[in-house]
Amino acid sequence: MLYLDNAATTPVRREVLEAMAPYLTGEFGNPSSRHTYGERAAAALEQARERIAPLLGMRRRDIVFTSGGTEANNLAVKGIAIAAQQTRGSRHVIVSAIEHESVLASADYLQRVHGFEMTRLPVDGAGRVDPSELAGAIRDDTALVSIALANNEIGTVQDIAALRRAAEHVPLHTDAVQAAGWLPLDDLGVDALTVAGHKLGAPKGTGLLAVRGRVPIEPLVHGGGQERGRRSGTESVAGAVALATAMELAEAERVANAARVAALRDELVERVLAEVPSARLTGHPRERLPGTASFTFEGTSGEAVLLELERRGIVCSSGSACAAGSSDPSHVLLAVGVPAEVALTGVRLSLSQTHREGLGPVAEAIAASVAAVRGL
Known part of the structure; x- marks a missing residue:
């Protein structure tokens, strides 16, 4: 065969399996535990963050590990919008008409549950958003713009630099799940960015949201306050190491x-x-x-x-x-x-x-x- x-998923790379294997066996500690095993796991988790951050033009503290692209998109769209609603009274989000289902469903949730208004920007026959359309849609109460860097079905790549300028002061999130490994991600100038590991040789169930520290974000998962309070739950150290390894390999070969x-x-x-x-x-x-x-x-x-x-x-x-x-x-x-x-x-x-x-x-x-x- x-x-x-x-674009649906990729096989796990041998180098990725080898890198994550120790954290599925002997190095099994919980990174929140305050003993030797936990400290070694926490160190590996932070090293994974340090390896990933420069690939995205972000800081180490900006990286939030998630279970994949869908969770990261939910955290970006809901988390940033709800935080803006709480702090500034914002009630408007903008997405494109061709976003991934996880972005569209999150924006729909904001409408149904939190009273937001949503603008769906049209695209042209090639699937591109006109920056002037985005500029015209920005309102004083716009909490977030979310436009994917590359579409998962037709492959169209957006002019994110022009869209960043059009969005002005409004936080801009881009779903870079399909673009990772194909396009440079370190100079986009966006405020938040999603990556899923299984699209570039890491296992399913690995992913991240990179969100700049200046952007308030309301967590969707509450509990022990892991990931600096932005996503509670015991982190997958093996998954984080796998994701960092896959992203480094992909960038080196890109x-x-x-x-x-x-x-x-x-x-x-x-x-x-x-x-x-x-x-x-x-x-x-x-x-x-x-x-x-x-x-x-x-x-x-x-x-x-x-x-x-x-x-x-x-x-x-x-x-x-x-x-x-x-x-x-x-x-x-x-x-x-x-x-x-x-x-x-x-x-x-x-x-x-x-x-x-x-x-x-x-x-x-x-x-x-x-x-x-x-x-x-």
């Missing part, structure tokens, strides 16, 4: 990997568009993640095409793994102007940072799978 669903994989992606896109009738590339044609190629195939069913591809030894997806089981068309494809019936034909192929093989056979398999579904 050829696995092309790396430039070379991104250039190589982007060339493979471009070859795949060119062949699919040439060989598959009615194939359409979704997302921005240039400002997109190096490893993501997403298409619609009008006159098919995306799920049926996926089954045909798996029969031919290729595993990919129809969109966000976090929306698995839904029969509704992708909200991302709808937002970029794809008709509902065509949105149901979407297929996403996502390469890993270590992918090296040519994708000519994949294009051939796509053409054959689409033809089979259309009954040609």
